[in-house]
Amino acid sequence: MAAASATPVYIHDLKVEHLVNPIHLDTNTPRFSWMLKSNDPGARNVSQKAYQILAASSLDLLNGEQADLWDSGRVESAQSVLIPYAGSPLKSRQRCFWKVRVWDQDGQVGQWSETASWEMALLDARDWAGSEWIGHDGDTHHSEHTAREQLQTKKTFDSHPSPLLRKEVALDKEVRSARAYVSGVGYFELYINGSKVGENLLDPGQTNYNKHTLYVTHDITKHLTSGTNALGIWLGNGFYGQNLAFNPAFKYGKPSVRAKFVIDYQDGSRAEFATTTDWKTAQSPIIFDNIYWGETYDARLEIPDWSKPGFDDSRWQTAIKQPSPCPDDKLRSQLIPPIQVMDRLDPIKVIPIGEDKYIVDFGKNIAGSVRITVDQQAGDLIKIVPAEVLNKDGKSLNMRTMGGAPGSDHELWYICKGGGPESWSPRFTYTGFQFVEISGLKEPPTKDSIQALMIRSAIRRTGDFSCSDEMLNKQYQASLLTLEDNWHSIPEDCPHREKCGWLGDAHAAADISFYSYDMSRFFTKFMWDIEDSLTKDARVRKVLKNRPGVPPMVSPGKRANRVGNIDWAVAYVIVPWRMYLHTGELDVFKHHYSNIKDFITYYGSFKNKDGIIADGLGDWCPPRWDRKAAPEYMECHPHVSGTAFYYEALQITGKMARKMGDTKYASWCFKEAEDINRAFHKTWLKPVKGSKHQHYGSQTATVMALRFGMTPENQVADRMAALLHDIEELHDGHHSCGIHGLRHFYTVLAENDQEVLAYRMLTDTTFPGPAYILSQGLSTWPERQFEWDKEIYRNSFNHPMQGGFTAFMHESVGGIQPTFEQPGYKHFTLKPHLTTELKWAKTSMESPYGSIRSDWKSSADQFEWTVEIPPNSKATLYFPYKKDQVLSEDNKVLETEINIIKEGNQTWLKHEVGSGLYHFTITQS
Numbered sequence: 001m002a003a004a005s006a007t008p009v010y011i012h013d014l015k016v017e018h019l020v021n022p023i024h025l026d027t028n029t030p031r032f033s034w035m036l037k038s039n040d041p042g043a044r045n046v047s048q049k050a051y052q053i054l055a056a057s058s059l060d061l062l063n064g065e066q067a068d069l070w071d072s073g074r075v076e077s078a079q080s081v082l083i084p085y086a087g088s089p090l091k092s093r094q095r096c097f098w099k100v101r102v103w104d105q106d107g108q109v110g111q112w113s114e115t116a117s118w119e120m121a122l123l124d125a126r127d128w129a130g131s132e133w134i135g136h137d138g139d140t141h142h143s144e145h146t147a148r149e150q151l152q153t154k155k156t157f158d159s160h161p162s163p164l165l166r167k168e169v170a171l172d173k174e175v176r177s178a179r180a181y182v183s184g185v186g187y188f189e190l191y192i193n194g195s196k197v198g199e200n201l202l203d204p205g206q207t208n209y210n211k212h213t214l215y216v217t218h219d220i221t222k223h224l225t226s227g228t229n230a231l232g233i234w235l236g237n238g239f240y241g242q243n244l245a246f247n248p249a250f251k252y253g254k255p256s257v258r259a260k261f262v263i264d265y266q267d268g269s270r271a272e273f274a275t276t277t278d279w280k281t282a283q284s285p286i287i288f289d290n291i292y293w294g295e296t297y298d299a300r301l302e303i304p305d306w307s308k309p310g311f312d313d314s315r316w317q318t319a320i321k322q323p324s325p326c327p328d329d330k331l332r333s334q335l336i337p338p339i340q341v342m343d344r345l346d347p348i349k350v351i352p353i354g355e356d357k358y359i360v361d362f363g364k365n366i367a368g369s370v371r372i373t374v375d376q377q378a379g380d381l382i383k384i385v386p387a388e389v390l391n392k393d394g395k396s397l398n399m400r401t402m403g404g405a406p407g408s409d410h411e412l413w414y415i416c417k418g419g420g421p422e423s424w425s426p427r428f429t430y431t432g433f434q435f436v437e438i439s440g441l442k443e444p445p446t447k448d449s450i451q452a453l454m455i456r457s458a459i460r461r462t463g464d465f466s467c468s469d470e471m472l473n474k475q476y477q478a479s480l481l482t483l484e485d486n487w488h489s490i491p492e493d494c495p496h497r498e499k500c501g502w503l504g505d506a507h508a509a510a511d512i513s514f515y516s517y518d519m520s521r522f523f524t525k526f527m528w529d530i531e532d533s534l535t536k537d538a539r540v541r542k543v544l545k546n547r548p549g550v551p552p553m554v555s556p557g558k559r560a561n562r563v564g565n566i567d568w569a570v571a572y573v574i575v576p577w578r579m580y581l582h583t584g585e586l587d588v589f590k591h592h593y594s595n596i597k598d599f600i601t602y603y604g605s606f607k608n609k610d611g612i613i614a615d616g617l618g619d620w621c622p623p624r625w626d627r628k629a630a631p632e633y634m635e636c637h638p639h640v641s642g643t644a645f646y647y648e649a650l651q652i653t654g655k656m657a658r659k660m661g662d663t664k665y666a667s668w669c670f671k672e673a674e675d676i677n678r679a680f681h682k683t684w685l686k687p688v689k690g691s692k693h694q695h696y697g698s699q700t701a702t703v704m705a706l707r708f709g710m711t712p713e714n715q716v717a718d719r720m721a722a723l724l725h726d727i728e729e730l731h732d733g734h735h736s737c738g739i740h741g742l743r744h745f746y747t748v749l750a751e752n753d754q755e756v757l758a759y760r761m762l763t764d765t766t767f768p769g770p771a772y773i774l775s776q777g778l779s780t781w782p783e784r785q786f787e788w789d790k791e792i793y794r795n796s797f798n799h800p801m802q803g804g805f806t807a808f809m810h811e812s813v814g815g816i817q818p819t820f821e822q823p824g825y826k827h828f829t830l831k832p833h834l835t836t837e838l839k840w841a842k843t844s845m846e847s848p849y850g851s852i853r854s855d856w857k858s859s860a861d862q863f864e865w866t867v868e869i870p871p872n873s874k875a876t877l878y879f880p881y882k883k884d885q886v887l888s889e890d891n892k893v894l895e896t897e898i899n900i901i902k903e904g905n906q907t908w909l910k911h912e913v914g915s916g917l918y919h920f921t922i923t924q925s
Contacts, residue, residue, distance in 0.1 A: 008038050009046055009104045009871065011113035013850075016098075017335065018520040023119040023179070024217035026333040028090055030118060031082040031587075034100055035850045036871035045914030046871040050076045050103040054112075055087055055096055062097040062115060069096060074103070080872055081584050081824055081848040092123045093179070093262065121217050121333040122181055128260060128331065131274035134319040135235070135256035136163030140283040143298045145381065145415055148244075148288060150407045159293075160241045160254045162286035162428065164306055165233045165319055167279045173265040175224050183215035183331055184257035186238020186291070187428045191307035192223040193230055200338040201455055202430065205489025205525065206239045208556040209252045209325040211532035214334040224263070231273065232307030233257050236289050236428025239557060240325070245292035245406035250558040256322035258331075280316035282306070286427065288413070291499065292406035295426040299417035300378060336457060336525045339488055341368070343454035346447040353395050357439040360450055364779035365434045365798055367485035367495035368455035370412065371425035373448065374441065378418030382440040385411050386433030388496070388797040397437050400794045401782075403497030410496065430455050432485055432496035432798045434779070457487040463516035463845035465809040468838050471763050472809065474774050479512055479803030482780040486800050490526055490556065494783065494796040500554045501529065502801075503564060503571035504620060508739045509800040510575055511807035514582035515816070515845055523579055524588055529556040530572050531592060537563050543605045548595060550602045565617040566603045566642045567740060573599060573649045577656065584824025584848055589656050597665070600653055603646055604672070611679025616642025619700040619738035621802070623768035623785040634738070636700040640684055641740050644704040647676045651708070655820060677710050690729055693722035700741025702726070706752070707744040717904070720752045727757070734768060735761065743804040750812040750833040753904045758812075759837035770805070814843025814854040815878070824848045830867060831878035831908070832856055849873040863922040871915045879909040879922055886925045887911070889918060 013035040016022055032053060038046050055070040056062035070087020080102070090096070096119070099112045122128060139161050147156035180197070182190055183204060190197040197218050204214035235255035237243070243251040261273040282303065288296035305311050349361040365388055374382065387397035399409055410431040414424050433452075438445055465476045486492040490501040491509070506526065513519050533556055534549035540563055544550070551569040552561040563569075573596055576589040589596070606615040616638035625634050654669030684696040695702040702723045705711050711719050727733060737745050749758035765775045768785045776788045781802035783795045810816050815832035818825055825847035832841070832854060840857040850870025857864045869875050878901070879887060887894045887909055899910040909922075 008040055008043055008108075009036050009102065009110050010039065011035070011100060011102065011110065012037055014098075014100070014113060014116035016116070016118040018518070019335065021117050022335070023219060024121045024333045024335065025118055026121045026123055028123065030085050032085070032098065032100065033081045033083070033848060034113065036080065036102065037850070038871060041917070044916035045105060046916070047105040047914065048078050048080055048102045048872045049105055049107060050074050051080065051083070051100055053083065053098060053100045055085070055098040057094070057096065059097050059115065062099060078872060082587075090120050090123075092120055092127045095119045122215075122260070122331070125329060125331075128258065128329075130272065130276070131258050131260045132276050133256045133258045133322040133324055134165065134275045134277060134279055135254055135322040136161055136165075136281045136283065137317055137320045141287050143287045143301065143415070145296050145298060145413060146287045148290075148293055148408055148411075150244075151404055151409070152407065157244050159288045159290045160237050160243060162234070162236050162284045162289050163255060163281050164284045164303065165235070165257065165275070165279050165281045166307060166311070166313060166316075167231050167273070168309055169229050169231060169261075169273050171224060171226055171229060171263060171271065173267060173269065174226065175221060176264045176266045178220045178224055178261065178263040180218040180220045180259060180261050181215050182218065182233070182257065182259040183213050184233060184235050184255070184259070185209055185213060185252070185325055186240030186242070186255060187236040188257055189234040189427065190218060191232035191234065192220055193225065194305065194308040195223065197223060199340050201341065202238065202339040202428070202488060204334050205336055206556055207529060208532040209240050211326055212330040212332050212528070213325045215331045216334050216338075220261070228309040230307050230309045230311065231261065233259065234284060234427070236286065237291065238428060239291055242291050244290050244408070246559055252325060253323065275319075277319050277321055279319040280313040281319045282313075282316045289428045291429050292410065293408045294411040294413070294431070295429045296413040296415070297424055297426070298415040299422060299424065300415060302417060332528075336489060336521045337459050338457070339455060340458045341453050342456055342458060342484070345452040345454065347445065347450060350445055351395060352444065353437070356441055357437065358441070358445055359390070359395070359397070360436050360438060360445055362434055362452040364481065365432060365485065366452060366454045366481075367432045367488070367798070368430050368453045369426045370436060371423065371451045371453055372414065373421055373423040373450075374416060375421045376416045376418065376442050378416055380416040380418075380440055382414045382416070382438065383411060384414075385409060385437045386431050386496075387435050387437070388433060389793050390435060391793070397435060398793045400792070401497075401797050403796065406497065425453060430488065430495065432494060432796075454484075456484050457489055457522065459487055459522055460518040461516065462518050463810065465814065465841070465843050467813060467841040469763060471771050471774070472813075475762070475770050476806050476809050478774060478778070478780055479800070479806040480516055482798055482800045482803050483509060483513055483517070485780060485798050487522070490529065491522075491800070493801070494798050496798065497796050500559060501526065501556060502554050502560070502568065503530070503551060504568035504617070504739065505799065505801035507571035507574040508743050508804040510578045510804075511811070512804055514578060515807060515810040518846070520579070520583050520585060523575055524585075526555070527572070527576060527588055527592060531595060532556060533561060534595060535561060535563055539563070539605075540602060543602050544598050547598050550599055565638070566606070566613060566615045567617055567638070567645050569599065569603070570645045570649055572596060573652050577652045580656070581818040581820065581823050582825075584826065586659070590660060593656070593660065596653055600649060600669070603649070606642070610683050611675060612639055612683050613643040613646045613676070614639050616640075616645075619698075619740045621784045622700070622736055622738035623734070624787075625738070625784070635736055636698040636738070636741065640696060640698070640701045641704065643676060643680050644701065644708060644710065647673050647680065647710055648708045650676065680705070680710060688722045688725050688730075691722060691725040693718050693725060695719055695722035695726065698741075699723060699726055699731075699735060699745070700737045703737065703741045703744050703748045706748050716752070720754070724754065724757070733761070733764070734766070739801045739804065742802070743807070746805055746808040747812050750808070753906055755834050755837055759834055810843055810845065813838070813841050816843060816845060816852055816854055825852060825870075825873055827874045827876070828852070829876050829878070830854050832865070832880070835863060835880045847873065861924055865920040867913070867918045867920065869913055869915045869918070874912065874914050877911045877913060879911065879920065881907045881909045881922065884925045885922050888921045888923070891921075
């Protein structure tokens with residue numbers, strides 16, 4: 001709760017580095033953010049004129065307003081987002097307390113906020129002194145079920161062992177606080193005195209381990225007791241020890257861990273414990289684990305009480321020292337949201353398919369795993385095979401969408417220990433599925449014996465959309481579910497077949513992600529992953545001498561990490577740009593700026609004699625397209641999208657260069673963009689078949705050119721006419737776009753007087769519209785656009801890139817759009833569309849300044865619009881307008897500060913507002 005205030009404004013939602021009271025910061029200059037709120041619900045135009053931040057080393061000092069770390073003094077600024085710390089140097093593990101007060105628009109000073117805190121993690125490699133990377137020696141499996149068969153070769157393979165490690169320590173004083181800093185690769189779980197610490201799964205997040213590895217900070221104060229305590233760590237392979245799928249060379253090493261435990265006593269003294277070769281280790285009951293192939297758990301091999309004090313580990317091995325994952329032993333604090341169980345699904349249907357064999361349907365396509373509870377004989381083998389869809393017979397799994405590329409199907413095996421009910425869920429793997437085939441049961445599965453666990457990065461939901469058309473609602477929800485299924489410390493392409501961070505997929509889905517979730521930390525980490533993945537080939541070495549390289553196709557990891565085609569690699573420019581617009585985060589772009597300039601230089605080297613960028617993978621996955629069987633379905637030439645993305649990258653980089661004071665480079669970028677655009681028009685602008693109009697050879701090319709501002713204003717009408725002809729006459733009223741064009745397709749239609757067409761196409765249930773896909777019973781977006789009622793199911797059914805277009809729900813239907821001039825929604829635009837096609841729409845999101853809401857109702861003679869503008873921000877509102885209509889606010893006619901704007905056939909009333917809750921009505925006079 002916020003402190004009471006005698007002034008109209010109080011402060012809430014204090015954050016440091018986008019986090020609430022973090023204990024794991026590893027930056028020397030953390031940044032502070034807060035939100036304002038008025039005690040008066042009807043307050044308008046609330047803003048901040050100045051602020052003062054106090055930071056102290058103790059709560060008592062801060063309460064006494066003794067800021068021994070930092071007193072900013074009164075700072076004349078309206079900024080309340082990402083204010084950098086400028087106090088005394090910070091030390092590792094230092095705990096800091098802070099508060100802030102503000103002066104409002106009238107110059108009144110408010111009371112201090114409630115106290116918030118942050119804690120530094122380990123800032124220096126020397127803080128890890130005394131700890132070692134340790135692991136298990138050899139393979140001590142003792143089960144007939146250790147090996148898995150590779151589909152193509154029929155040969156059997158083992159995974160690296162999944163070891164348990166333990167050590168007992170004595171605490172002889174009363175504990176004030178205690179922290180565990182743990183990096184276990186591939187994955188780890190921490191146990192103290194017999195209990196798992198925290199709810200995190202699949203920790204730490206995936207990285208290029210040979211460049212940097214993440215560590216996790218746990219508050220273990222409440223887990224410790226006076227006397228003897230047992231520290232336990234369970235290791236799994238994860239992506240680090242992935243030695244089977246695709247290529248054995250993709251592994252980094254065997255599971256290992258480095259950890260440090262720091263205990264602060266009440267008397268001010270300190271004790272430290274660390275992973276060294278005096279720890280003991282044994283093989284766990286997990287006898288096979290691979291992030292792609294699944295997991296096998298032999299419950300007969302369980303070791304009761306292994307992580308409790310007093311356990312006899314005399315027969316355990318001594319841990320061995322393991323090499324560091326990366327040469328400079330670089331460890332970075334994990335600041336992204338942890339992976340956790342986010343939902344539990346009961347079966348909606350159980351289908352018997354044979355003796356002791358059943359298919360269980362969980363109702364929607366999720367990522368995660370299952371939990372089973374059984375009561376069977378020791379040695380009984382239960383096999384669980386997940387899948388996304390069933391074959392047409394409805395009684396067998398379709399494994400084609402799961403993909404054979406990893407070399408084996410994902411399977412979960414459980415060997416019972418017997419003696420009563422036993423429950424199990426996998427620890428170190430996950431996959432995408434809606435159905436599972438389960439065999440080996442003595443009784444049919446029920447909701448009491450099997451559940452699906454939705455497991456993903458716990459990224460906080462911050463936005464929402466709903467409207468009067470249920471099909472649009474389903475499309476929005478399908479996009480969110482597909483996004484969530486693909487968040488496992490990176491933005492994946494799919495959660496089952498590949499689990500890869502394809503860069504093209506990431507930028508296609510970036511906007512819908514920012515509109516609906518708090519993505520700041522997640523995408524900051526992904527940008528580090530791309531930086532660590534910068535790669536070179538002969539051409540890169542020639543163009544960029546003595547530089548790190550350019551982005552690959554996939555990051556992180558070793559698969560598909562060749563030099564990226566421009567339309568995938570451009571994520572390195574687009575993602576931090578969108579982050580800047582949506583959150584006001586400048587430091588991420590600034591950090592990667594020199595590498596982004598290398599991006600511009602390298603891909604500019606593909607300019608051919610016609611001035612076109614002769615590079616690109618193309619508009620991926622347009623309708624019916626199969627790159628092996630039918631390349632002609634890709635209508636947009638790869639060099640078209642490549643050139644358009646290079647133009648966009650130049651515009652973005654030029655704007656950000658100017659923002660950062662690099663005016664000379666900014667001017668060059670804008671000049672280069674003009675040259676590229678001239679070449680684009682000269683090369684690709686052609687008459688459309690059967691029309692007197694011109695476009696750039698495809699729907700995607702035309703949509704990109706219009707959306708990126710490549711088309712001169714006096715030619716926009718002709719391009720739109722050509723696009724409409726292409727849609728209606730050449731494609732029977734349908735789109736022909738892959739992910740690049742589809743991302744902007746409906747937005748371009750709506751914002752160019754084609755709202756009726758946009759709505760018709762969104763709700764058209766014939767192939768290949770989005771309504772067709774969902775009419776087939778799918779809950780997530782498939783990778784490819786096929787006629788699923790006619791085709792054999794193939795390829796992934798869980799690809800967020802195909803849902804990038806639903807940013808349209810926020811940016812067009814709700815009309816919420818950030819601005820470059822005042823990013824992070826300090827000043828933004830509200831401009832709703834489809835106001836005659838829909839009866840109502842409700843759109844909301846949480847900006848860095850607070851809640852934004854755009855709720856409207858529309859009828860033949862009236863338009864009602866409820867708008868919420870958060871304190872300390874402003875908005876430009878555009879009202880759909882017809883001749884002789886009157887704008888009122890709370891039944892009072894507005895006549896001042898209203899401008900009539902004509903855009904094509906659409907007329908708008910433009911109105912500037914400050915913060916507050918507004919109820920507008922437009923009626924006929």
